[in-house]
Amino acid sequence: MTDGAVHLEAIDLDQLAAKLGMPIYAYSSAAIVESYRSFATAVGEDVSICFAVKANGNLTILTQLAKLGCGMDIVSGGELERALAAGVSPLRIIFSGVGKTREEITQALDAGIHQFNVESASELDLIADVATGRSVRAPVALRVNPDVDALTHDKISTGRKGDKFGIDLDHAYELYARAAATASLNPVGLAVHIGSQIMDLEPYRRAYTRIAKLAQQLRAGGYPVRRLDLGGGLGISYGHATPPSLDSYASVIRDTVGGLCAELAVEPGRRLIGEAGILLAQVLHIKPTHDADIVVIDAAMNDLARPALYGSLHPVTMLRPRPGPARPCRIVGPVCESADAFGLYTHLPALLPGDRIAFLYAGAYGAAMASTYNARPLVPEVLVDGSRYAIIRRRQTVAEMMALEADPRWRDMKLSDRSDLGAISA
Structure with a gap:
């Protein structure tokens, strides 16, 4: 001022x-750069940062982050197109979200993304089917629901038993084994994300500890777990409270999963762009x-x-x-x-x-x-x-x-004629 x-x-x-x-x-370019660099310095070069595109998908901002070396966490085919248009390498894109469609999975496989974070057995089967049809192996990580309350707003809590996100911790081992036995799937690791605007680091510690234990169990069973996606959700102040420091957050990561010799990724959104x-x-x-x-x-x-x-x-x-x-x-x-x-x-x-x-x-x-x-x-x-x-x-x-609503064209509905199925996008 x-x-x-x-x-x-x-x-x-x-x-x-x-x-x-x-x-x-209006956004400050300097603030975005500073936020990213501070985050990268805290977590270290061994942890990949994938910006949660859902927080702000503006192409110019995504391009700026991509030039800094940031990957992207996406939750739709549209966000995939935005990330690619911003110059992000497909090998730095993680596809999250509970409702991936056949078309989106096809789009992501053809692009050659880094991995799918799988949220259900049904989704795993769909990815396997699409990958089989395209003669490729799909890289998949199971997003596990660790049954941890993130102590945030109810509508942005995602890691409690009963939330719509993730695979129940008790069923994850069995599903990982199933993925390993499926020729068109390449199980690469585990993922977790417990919520947004998180102001207490203890829920992270509990969630990461449970994921680390599952990773060790899977490895003991002979299944490779090369990657751990630790999600995002770290809060900002909004002028009302002091958020956790980045160094303290990084310490939780090191204390819980740092000794597993796995490729680590985090998915901050609000913490990079909110302020x-x-x-x-x-x-x-x-x-x-x-x-x-x-x-x-x-x-x-x-x-x-x-x-x-x-x-x-x-x-x-x-x-x-x-x-x-x-x-x-x-x-x-x-x-x-x-x-x-x-x-x-x-x-x-x-x-x-x-x-x-x-x-x-x-x-x-x-x-x-x-x-x-x-x-x-x-x-x-x-x-x-x-x-x-x-x-x-x-x-x-x-x-x-x-x-977008101009010039409606009336069509006769013929059950035997499916030629107009694409008309809504014409």
């Missing part, structure tokens, strides 16, 4: 917002109430879904702070949903129409989760580098949205 103005690197954000319009996402991004918005209307002003802004839950989905509270600052007593306010968006609310803020002066504000730590699961609900176009994204900026996703128009 200089002379009362909020800056992202050397750029005055109030001036940027006035120039480009709002809402808008690098902000969402800029403008105040539209003020509705005074007895206890707090209702402040209506031009950004909404379709632009930043985390508050509506998880009750998350992003820190807010004015782009041109001004003195004055604090007045509590509830910041809300224009979408016709009561869930379109960003939270109660008690530190800001009385806001006025036209004021510009920034939601901090919005780089992860912000633009990536955005939608066009209420026919609201996707907002632009900007990358800042020192005193320059680049628009890395231009502002969508309503006309572009409607173009």
Whole structure:
């Protein structure tokens, strides 16, 4: 902050917002580079870093990470296309996710990815079938559900018994043996991921210890376990708590699996990009109430879904702070949903129409989760580098949205004619 103005690197954000319009996402290139390098230094060169693309799939950001040497953790065929377009080697791509389709598996096999993280016996059979048809061996790692509570929000916990993710720990040995006996499969190791926004390292320690024990059991049974994918989920502060240090996280890795002589990978998403991004918005209307002003802004839950989905509270600052007593306010968006609310803020002066504000730590699961609900176009994204900026996703128009729905063609449904099955993508 200089002379009362909020800056992202050397750029005055109030001036940027006035120039480009709002809402808008902006990211710091330097912050992304620093986050990656700090993570890489902490875990060491023996641990591969695969960015969780679901956190932020912008092509320019993926390209920047790829140039730093980062691999990618993907969960869809679309994310695979993005990773490849960003210049990521297929040999640095891991395909996670519980619902891989035949088409996605085919796409990934043809690309020659590093491995599939398999989440069920059914998925294992499907990968084997597709690989057989293409005369290749599919590299697979079993994602194990270790039955560990990550002590995070219920909706982003993924490693407890009963969660939809992973293979029950008690069944993993048997399924690994089955994979080893299948000619079209190449079982390479194990994977685990217990959740997101994790602020306590003890769940990692428990999960990694259980995976290490399973790896030792499999090796004792004569099955090779060359790789361990340790997942991601390490949290950031959002201004409310102190996250675990990277060095402490790296120590947990060394203490639990460091002696197994396996290739190690981690899948950070939020920790690499979360603090690098902000969402800029403008105040539209003020509705005074007895206890707090209702402040209506031009950004909404379709632009930043985390508050509506998880009750998350992003820190807010004015782009041109001004003195004055604090007045509590509830910041809300224009979408016709009561869930379109960003939270109660008690530190800001009385806001006025036209004021510009920034939601901090919005780089992860912000633009990536955005939608066009209420026919609201996707907002632009900007990358800042020192005193320059680049628009890395231009502002969508309503006309572009409607173009996808234009010129409907009626077709007769004939059970014997399957020629129109591809029409929805035409």
